[in-house]
Every structure is written in C-alpha cells, then in structure tokens.
Amino acid sequence: MADDSKHPDIDFHHPFTPYDVQLDFMRAVYDVLEKGDGQVGILESPTGTGKSLSLICAALTWLRNHKRSQFESSFSAVAETMAGEPDWVIQAALKRKRLELAQRWEEREAKLKKVREREKALEEKAAGLQRDRKRARVGEDGVRRKKQEVDEEEEFLVAEWQGGDDGDEGDPLGYLSKETRAMMAKVGLGGYKKEDEDDKGVEEPVKIYYTSRTHSQLTQFISELRRPEFPPSLPAELLSSSEDEATKEAVKQIPLSSRQKLCINPAVSKLGSLSAINDRCTELQQSKTKDKKCSFMPTAENLKQTHQFRDTALATVPDIEDMFRIGKEVQVCPYYASRTAIPGAEVITLPYPLLLQKSARDALGIKLEGNIVIIDEAHNIMDAVANVYAAEIKLSELRRGRQMLGVYVKRFGKKLKGENRVMVAQVGKVVESLSAYLNEQMKVKGDQGIADPNMILKSRGADMINLFQLIKYIQESKLAYKIESYVSYVEDGEQQDSESTAPVKKIFSSTPVLHTLVSFLTALTNLSTEGKIFYEKVQTPGGSPDIKLSYLLLSPTHAFSSIATSARAVILAGGTMSPFEDFKAHLFPTLPAEKLTTLSCGHVIPTSNLCVWTLASSKPVPAGSTTTPDMFEFSFQKRSDEAMIRQLGLALLNVCSVVPDGVVMFFPSYGYLDEVVSGWQSSDNSSTTSIWDRLGTKKVLFRESKGGSSDEVLQSYTDAILSHPSDAKTNGALLLSVVGGKMSEGINFSDRLGRCVLIVGLPYPNINSPEWKARIEYIESTAVSRLEGSGKTKEQAVQEAKNAAREFYENACMRAVNQSIGRAIRHRGDYAAIVLVDRRFGTERIKSKLPGWIRGGVVAGSEGKGVGGLMGALGVFFRGKR
Template structure:
C-alpha cells in the first residue's frame, strides 16, 4: 500500500487495543497493526509478512485478525441499525428513536440468546457423559453387510446417466441427509420450517486460517484459547454490561480420514479408499447406509454437535470425540457449524483445491484468508495438483482389472462395460509408452502429452466424461476392494497383499492430463527397476487465482518469507502494487544476542571459499573448511549445527575429513571436541534429535557439547527447534541451488522466461530488453528458491527472546549485495558492518568476544 495511507492508518491504530494476553513487544505491535491495516483496507488487499520464529507470530495473527473482525462486525451492526430507520426520517424524532431502540433490542436479544445457549453447553459435560453411557457403544453398532449377496459390495451399479451425480457441498449424501443438512443452510437455503430456537446467528464474514501440518493447526488453536475479545455488538449496546467479552466461534475442518467414526470405513486407511467408501454408503441404492450421517433421527444430535463445537474452541480430536459421544458423523455434522463460525482452520489441501472447498461448502467471497508458514505455499500448490504413476503400478492395475472382469464381466451393464474397457485401454496405452521408455538413452525428460495419449487410441477417449464416471461409480474403490478381498482369502496373513491405491493414482494422473495447459508439464524418470510419469504444475498463478480474486484480503505470514518477490510475481502477478503490503519484522532478541558473520576464506592470501557445483570438490577447500569447523567447535559452547547443500556433498565432505592428514584426521579432531552426529537420508529425525539433545543437556552429556551435520532442505532444516544450548552456532556451507540440469527445473525456468517475455512484449517493450528482463526474472526465481532454503535453515537457531546464537555463512558469495539483500532483515541487522568478508582469524575473534559476553 502507499506509504501515506500506511502512516495515516498506522497513526490511528497506535492506541488500538489488540487484546493481546501479554504485554506485546514492539515488533508484535508493528505486526498486528500491519495485519489490521490490510484487513481494514479490504478490496483484495494482500499482506506478505515476515516475523521470525520466537516472536509470537501466531498469537499476533490471532489478536490482529479477531480484533479487526469484532470491530468490523460492530460497525456493520451500527450501519444496519441506521439503515433500518433511514426510510422514516420524516417521522417525529420520538418515533425514530423508538424504532431504533426496538431494532437494538432485537439484535441484543438474538445475541444474548446465542451466547446463553453456548455458555450452557460449556457447562454441560456431565449431562453429555450421561448421554454417552445411555447410548450403545460405538464399536457395538452393526455396520456390516445387510445382504446375503457378497457380490453386491463390489459390483458396479448400472446407470445410463453417469453425469447425474451431485457435485455440490453435499455430494455423496442420500436425499434424506441432504434435506437435513439443507435445513442448516448447507447446500441450500435454511428451511422456513426450522424452528428459530434451533438456529444460530450466521456470521457474514469469516477468517479462513490454514497451515501446512495438523500439528501446526493444533498449536494455533491452543494459542487461540489464550486471548479474550470484546463482543461484536456496537459499543453503545455493551456499555455497563457485566460481561464485556464474547467467546470466539471456531470450527476446525479436516478430512474424512481424521474425522470418520465408522469403524468399517476408518480402518481402510488411505484417504481415497475412505472417501469412496463413505460416499458409497450414502448412495440411495446402497443397502448399507452409514448409521452416523445426519438424518431425521439424529437431528437433535446434529444440533447439539453444531452448538457444542461453537461453544468450545475444539481441535480435530475434540470434534472426533464429540461425534463419537453423540453418535453423529463429525465430518458432515461439522458443516452445520460453518454458518455460525467466525474462524475456520483447515490444512493446505482443503483450502488450495477449489473442488475441496466446494465439497465443504466454503465460500471465500468477501472473507479473509490467512496462510501461515507461507514460505512453502508455492510448493504446496504444486503438490496438491501433482500426480504420478509408475510402470509397476500399471502392471498391477492391469492384473487387478483382469481379476475383476473375470468375476463380474458378465454382470456389467452397457455403460459399465464400455467404461471398464476404456480404463483397460488407458492402462494398456500408458504401459506401452513406459515400456518403450525403458529403451530411451536418457534417464529423464519431458513427455509430450500428445505422444503419451496416442498409444492404444487414448486420445480418442473423452477423458472428462470417463473421470466423471469413475468418480460417480466408485470404480477404483470397487475394483481395489474386490482384489483386496480375494487376496485376503488367498493369503489370510497378508504376505502378498498390497495397499497401494494404484487405480486412484491412475485417476489422479488422468485428472492432471485434463488440466494440461501452458502451466503444466509431464516428466518421465527411469530407474533400474521402474519408469515413472509425473505431472508438475510449473506456475501457481492460475491455481491460486480463485483465492486471490475472491477474498476480501489475503495474509501470507511466515517466519522466513524473504525474499518476497516470488509471491508478488507468481501468486498475484496482476495485482496493483499499492494493494500489496510487505513487512519484515526485527527479532525480539536484543542486538547483542545475535552474531552473523560471513566466512569468505581461511586466511589472507588463501583461495576463497566458493562451494559452487564446479568448485566444491576441491580437496584443499574441503580441508580448510574442516579446520574452520574444528576451530569454531573449540570456541562455541554446547550445540553446533552445520547445513550442507545436499546429502551427496555431505557424504563427500565427511569421507574426506575421515582421511588421515599428518597422522590425524579432521574427523578425529572434531570427535575430540564435540560428540558427532550426521543426518542420513531417510533416517528418523526424532531419534537423531533425541540423541543430539541428550549429548548436550542429557544424561550422556560430558559438557563438551555436540556437532550435528545436516542438509539444507532435509528433515533438520524445517520444523526442528535448535533453541538455547541446542544451537549456539548455525553454519551454512555454500548456496544450495537446485539442480538446474534437472528436467523439472529446466522446465520451470523456461516457463518463467517465456511467459515474462510475452508479458513484456505485450507492453510494447523492445524485444532485446524484454528478453534480458525475462532472463533476469528466471534467474531471480532460481536464486530465491535457494535463499528461502538458506533462510529456513538459519531460522532454526534463535527461538525466543532470551536465546542467543552465532550464524556463520561459509561462502564468499554471501558477501555480494544481491545475496545479502535476500536474507531476512533481522539477519542483515546482525551482520558486521565494518567488514563483510571475514577470514578465519577474524571470525574466531568475533566468536570469542560474542560468547565471552554471553556468560
């Protein structure tokens, strides 16, 4: 946003109470004011905000967004009350006042009724427990087959109109269940027959909060329970009241896999199998209806589930347990709480996929979207649209289809027989291409989609129609269920059974084929044992546009968001610059608690450290690196963590360090100073972290500390806290650029360069200048990916206000202004201003002074 508007609004927000449960730091105040500013401006505003881990980012997000929401709703109520009397301005003043007082009373009564009901539910645990004991235990309720015909569970239902299935928020439910949920306003208008006493006030504007993992969402909900917020009523209606707070109405959304309480469905394990089986049990022709889906006889339980969810601040486990105790499906019943919720939490895939939002009844229009841990949002978008299949999968799929057709072929109706045949042709065609790929000279590359679909006439099949049929008939689930049934009978111990959902993987890949555009590519990769086809989304722009174009405001927040340019250029490329607000907060630690140095060479006159792909195998440079680490470990107390560019390079360095040099290896010298730990690809990070921690502060600690050799982008570089004694020094060796020779990165960079060139020439920029700018854009994207990974690794060290650590960047390239500019602001502020390129002697002097002053 423009600096003038920022200053004006910020000035008015200086005295705003954000209802923070503690006394906020200056950086937290700055962060909350910026978030509030973006939300208040609305109209498609975007905030890209960086607040280092340990600065209370989640709590600041909560306080800023909910303070704004309550203030916004209060002002909306005031405007609505004024509008209600605007058409009677010609009447006497006492009539207008009386009308206004009546409207205020109606609003207050409705608000009080809701709050009273929710408060009663908060104290109703004993009554709920009594009900649980009266109800039959969940595990004792029969959900088994209700037909003697074993084939019925696996046979495809005959239908001559495969396109007639539902695709709205209640997709897959029976007519009865759709009508029940429709009474709550889910999937249709609220029924006039629904008693007013059973309705709750709808919240017109909501905050959708998403993060990467289930544990991060749980932590957010825990933080949400700390602060209290004022009522959403106008202040004139709450003055002098006993209660000046209003509980937050939270609804956590999740998948069936986490919420299903039907034992026979939940035990299936995979997301695809659970989704298909759940939907199958709701079909009107199904002889095995799920007993937990909301219906007339569960109406009171569904109401109680809705109200209980909004009365507390539940996490996913709480909703699952609530559904079990009431005997109603939490996956479907939670949707009835959506209209009354103020804040909805959900994992990345449920927000980023438009089809998932539609299935849950989520409408982003005019609402606020908050994306936390947003440094990996572009990768997350690519992942939810990615798909891959293997030649070994296709061989198994062919075998499964054969088993199924031999058993049920004669019982399949016309539509089913035709579409099963089409699936068979696709399996044959893809297998044929992949079999031929085993003879190709190169091991990987880009695949032309037309070449891929030419085999066995796949290109003659209407893929959209077939995918729709597969989803509605549950073909993949039926076939895989039957094959699993046959395998369990032939092999009761499950020795040869496979749980890999190969047919679901095939369907996902077919969906990707239909989505092919300039933004996507298909790649092949050949190994000694297999061939894999993968679909990769090259740009997140189109996939994210349904969020960016509809939301009132979007907040991207993270601990390490720098550099910011990629989010602006690839998530919001057409957004006016004045609609984007960026902020990089300082850390809450005092300046003397951070020491950032660049190690450019071992000593004056020696070759400089440059761990580029061409130079990093230099034996002398690796030896000098080892000596630098030995010296650092002599000065740094407790834990030292070193991040290398890749597992391969880490192995190469360790191998060289272990070789004897003048009778003693660098490795043995390191062992004499610190307990040594080394991250291995695929190994358990929990076990290594526990052993590393124990060596520093546990029972096996000898006081000398420990050294952990890790990898940028590995398990230790994200989500692991090396706080306090675990990370007194973090070193980053080299710049971990992605492999530019890999087919996927070549395709990404070519895509960015070509699309940027087209955009620039469309603006009448001369071709030569446009080409140069396009190349610079692709270079920036490549460089930014590297620096985001570096910044994530750096962020592992300082985790709270009292923490302190040294950060050493080992490579002369870190000294360039271009690279330094892509580091977070709080890291740059900790750098030595006098000399950006240090040698080992100067580094040791700085580290010695730093740690002596911390004692």
C-alpha cells in the same frame, strides 16, 4: 483506520505486554484487513516473536470492531429507507431492531455458556473418575467377513451409471443419492441451505479462514487462540448481561479436516487410505436402503445430536481431536456435522489442501467472498499449491492395476452392462497406453526427461477417450474402491483357504493404485501451458528397475487466483518470507501496488544475542582484493576441491573448540555431505589423525542421512547435549544436516541445541533437471509475452525475462537458506551465532535476500577477516553469555 500511524493506541487485547515488533506486526495486519477490497499483506515475523498470537489478536480485534461498525451502519441504512416517516416512528423501529439483535446475541451466548459449563463439569468429573462409557454397537463391527458370507455382486459390482446425466453439475454434494441430499438439506447440510428458523443461531457475516501446512501447526494455533479475550461484537450499552459478560465474548472457532481425521465409523476409518475412506463413505450415503447407510450421518432423526455437536463445538474452541471426541460422544459424524457450525463460526481453521482446491472448498460449503484468508507458514505456499495439483504414477503400479482390473472383469465382466462395460474397457485402454509409453521410455538413454503429453495416451486408441467423462465415471461409480476392495477380499479368502504354508502372492497393496491413476488423469486435464509431465527411472522398494510419470504445476498463479480475487483480504505470514518478490510475481501478478503491503519485522531478541558472520576465506583477504586462493566458494564446479574441503574441516574444528553445546552445519545436498565427510575421514600427510576423528574429540558427532530416521538422530543429538554439563570432555554435539532436508524445517534447535548454525554454500536447485528447465522456460516465455504486450522491444523483453527467471531461481535457494538459519533463535532469551560459509554471502545481491533481522546482525567487514577473525568474534560473543 487504514493508516496504522494514525491509530497507535489500538488495544489488540494481547494476553501479554507485546514487544514493539509485535505491535508493528499487529498494526500491519489490522491495516490490511481494514482496507479490504482485495488487499494483500505479505508479512515476515521471525520464529520466536509470537507470530501466531499476534495474528490472532490483530485479526480478532479487527473483526469485533468491524462487526460493531457494521451494526451501527445497518441502522443508518434502515433510517434512510424510512425517510419521510415521523422521527418517533423511525426511532421506535430502530429501537425494536436493536433489541431483537441484542436478544438473539444474548440467547446464543447464554446457550454456549451453558454448554461450556457442562463441558467443564464433565472434564472435572473425568479427571477424578475412571468412567465406563457404554457405546452402542452400531453398523459394521470392523471385522472382515468370511468369503462365503458376502454377497459379492451387491458388495462389489458397480451400479448402473448414466453418464449423460449432468443435472447435479456444480452441486458439491452431487455425488450423493437424491434421497441423501434431500435428508441433508432438511437438517441444514444440503449445499448452503440454512437451518430451520426455530433453531437458527447468529450467523457471522465475516469469517476468518486460517490455514497452515500441518495438523500440528493448526493444533498449536488453536491452543494460542484460547489465550486472549475479546470484547463483544455488539456495543456494550445494548447488552443486558452482567458487567463481566458485557466486556468479553468467546471466540467461535471450527476446525475442518478430512474424513481420514474425523470419521468415527470403524468400518470406514479402518480402510486407512484417504481415497478409500472417501469412496466408502460416499458409497454408504448413495445407498437408498436405510439400514445400509452410515448410522452416524446427520439426519432428521438425530437432529438433536447434530445441534448438540454444533453448539459444543462453537462453545469450546476445539481442535481436530476434540471434534472427533465430540462426535463419538453424541454419536454423530464430525465430518458432516461440523458444517452445521460454519455459519456461526468467526474463525475456521483448515489444512492447505482444503483451502487451495476449489472442489474441496465447494464440498465443504466454504465461500471466500467478503471473508478473510490468513495463510500461515506461507514461505512454502507456492510449493504447497504445486503439491496439491501434483500427481505421479509408476509402471509397477500400472501393471498391478491392470492385474486388479483383470481379476475384477473375470468375476463381474458378464454382469457389466451398457455404460459400465464401455467405461471399464476405457479404463483398461488408458492403463495399457500409459504402460506401453513407460515401457518404451525404459529403453531410452538417460534417467529422466520431459514427456510429450500427446504420446502418453497414443497407444490403444486411448487418446480418443474423453478423460473428463472417464474421471467422472470412476469417481461417481466408486470403481476404484470396488476393484481394490474386491481384489483384497479375494486374496484374503485365498489365504484363508490355502493349506500351503507358503503365503499367497498378492497383487493388492496398501497403495491405492487405481485412485492414484485417477489423480494422474485429473492432472492431465489441466491446461498444458501451466504444467509439464516428466518421466524418471527409479527403483521399486525391492530394488527392481521402475519408471514413473509425474505431473508438475509450473505456476501457482491460475490455481491461486480464485482465492486472491474472492477474499476481502489475504494475509501471507511466515517466519522467513524473504525474498518477497516471488510471491508478488507468481501469486499476485496483476495486483496494483497500492493493494500490497509488505513487512519484515525485526526479532524480539536484543542485538547482543546474535552474531552473524560471513566466512569468505580461511585467511584474511588483503585490502582491495576480491579473491584469494583460500576463498570458500562451494559452487558445483569448485566444491570438490580437496584443499577447500580440508580448510572447511579445520574451520569447523576451530568453531567446535569455542562454541558450547550444540553446533549444526547445513550442506547443499546429501551427496555433498557424504563427499565432505569422506574427505574429513581420510588422513593426510600433515596429520596422522583425520579431521573427523579430531572433531570427535570436541563434540559427539551426528549426521543426517537421506533415508534414515530424523527423529532418532535428533533425539540422540539432544541427549548428547542435555545429558552432559558444559565442562565435559566432549562439550556438546555436532550435527551435520542438509538444507531442505528433514532438519531444516519444523525442527527447533533452541537454546543449548543450536548455539551455532553454519551454512555451507548456496543450495541452488539442479538447474539441469527437467523440472527446473521447464520452470525456467515457463517463467521466461510468460515474461516475454507480458513484457512485449507492455511495449518492450523483443530484445528488452528477452533480457528482462532471463533476469526474472534468474531471480526466481536464486530466491528458491535463499528461501531454503533462510529456513535453515531460522532453526536457532526461538525465543527472546535465546542466543546463537550464524556463520555463512561462502564468499557469495558477502555480495550485496545475496545479502539483500536475507531476512532483515539477519542482515542487521551481520558483522561489518567479516567477509575479509578469515577464520582468525571469526574465532575472535565467537570467543567474545560466548564469553559474554556465561
């Protein structure tokens, strides 16, 4: 089954009649999963081609087929172990095993069917009635208590800590008390311990872990997951169910998320920040006193509710909101109870951070070995890995943290004993050392640079501190949470007691300062060869000068390797994966070619619905010429040319005269967008009316601003288009935006909102920034080491390394371009023109980095025809759409 050309008739159970490009995509996914053994697929399917549904149909079809195949293989293995026994004995044993497995499967399906029927009845009842649901008032009421009602030492003083006790190292639940872990193990939540045999469900041997970037994308995927129906994972002839039930089996899916999304304890969820919620939750579980524990935690006492939660979740294909609702209804914590459903789930959905961090996977009980990993919206996966491991801290935050530490020590310093006294003092030294370093950098000329990791902890003897031990202490003692909550409590009390109308000056803020410090210290413990620390001068929200330290992961290779080497197969899927080379080089550098599958699908739209034009100059280029004075080249050195900016405005004016409804123009940066608009707003000698004003007679004008609200601009832009007929005096709207900005990803300019998309120049990152200098240096140095080890000479290795760095830099630019281009065409009936304004888009090197469906739509020779040729092409294109 590895070669999809040999299996063209696979039924993928698609709920609609799939297009050819969808079939190609599903066959590629199926082939990668069938091969297994560490296979990787990098697959590109344009937005609007039903990528998510195709992923679902291919993966679930393979999974059900695979389970049926494994079912039969297991009986062959049993027969082999009984070799030598009479045939009738072997057949009887096999028959009994088949019946047992079939009975367990049918019992599970029958239980889940009852749950689904109960849920449906409740939904129908809720639709017709406004029911009053009584809720038990459990635990804290979420109202801040007055100062005098709090036992401060019990509430805020850190408990005794034994730093040398590593007995729980490697245990993802090791931060909990022994009593809590024993209780969790009893109900099947302790590590990977199974539930009691009398309530054990059917455990799925192979799971599909699906991850995407945002909560809304996961919700959309789950909505699509409810559409198709798939056959049972057991051969139909073994089942005694009705004919209808024997031909389908509902998908078992569980969404995983953070406590911030799933906590139903109002006294914890009200804390807002994820770090504070995590600390408060684990602190409640560490308590040995029953009445101080969270009452929603799964225990032996609420085992029935925990099982009800599990069965309801497995029966209903829930999203995160459903998990929260189910937990509220049965009064059990969704964050912990969801783990009881993992063994019986076929599909597990989770956001990037929970998959990309090994510590998060361990805490949730996720094991990737032998399972499938599907990463959707994977065009930004390398950035996502870097963001998961990134950290930063500002001097203003360190100052605030030092004040908070001082308030805490003033109150509890004499109560701190042994390890607590030592470790709290070390926290103070680290804060002071980082502050001293940043104060020195404030005096240095220049706004940014690379920080020497040996210097940032040089002061106060902080470089002698064991950071691993200190981080462990802060996390396990919940010191950050206790300090921040105590300071907040004190300030609230002072505000209540103050008779003055003037507000009390607070040092506490919604930013979890000491948690931010822990994240930064954790980043410092990463391998120095894989990341760099930068300083950058910034401003506080109030406008005061500030400076920050940032940690940047330079390569995702090591961080991603635990996923790539564990899973049976990994699928990277996205609408704009081109260019592919970076994914191979930086996520799977040692993967053999035979284990890698790449595919760039065409679009589902007919070719007549796309017009791609390279506008290289304002006037036609004479045959044989490679450059003319009228060439558009928006490189950093040339883009401020006033004549070229004016010609760009005139070209846009012509476009707006021909294109109906919405036109979106993307610029390389906010700074250049402002510069161009300023140029267009200035009148010149040839006309008393500025280009900007003339554009306003053609379209309603909108522009994206760096600090403004994209939602408001987008809504106004949409209203301006949809509220006016096509023959109105101002025919639609023009939106000026930025590649990599708020409008370039996740925003759909479908139908009338995006009839033409223009890309101005190539948005190369600032190669002179410290971050990009460090990236380029890292890529070159690692490439030289690898190439010299393969037998290349020093000169050859250096040259190829420079080429690799250039390729990475160029690919980063083109991925951003491709994302912006993909905003326009969103479904089969959509149509749009795409205009690439820069002579460099006409070169084969750049053109080869466009997605296949865009390359196929480029009008041949367009780079030599100027604005006049573009107007003729656009006129013909849009006349054919009326």
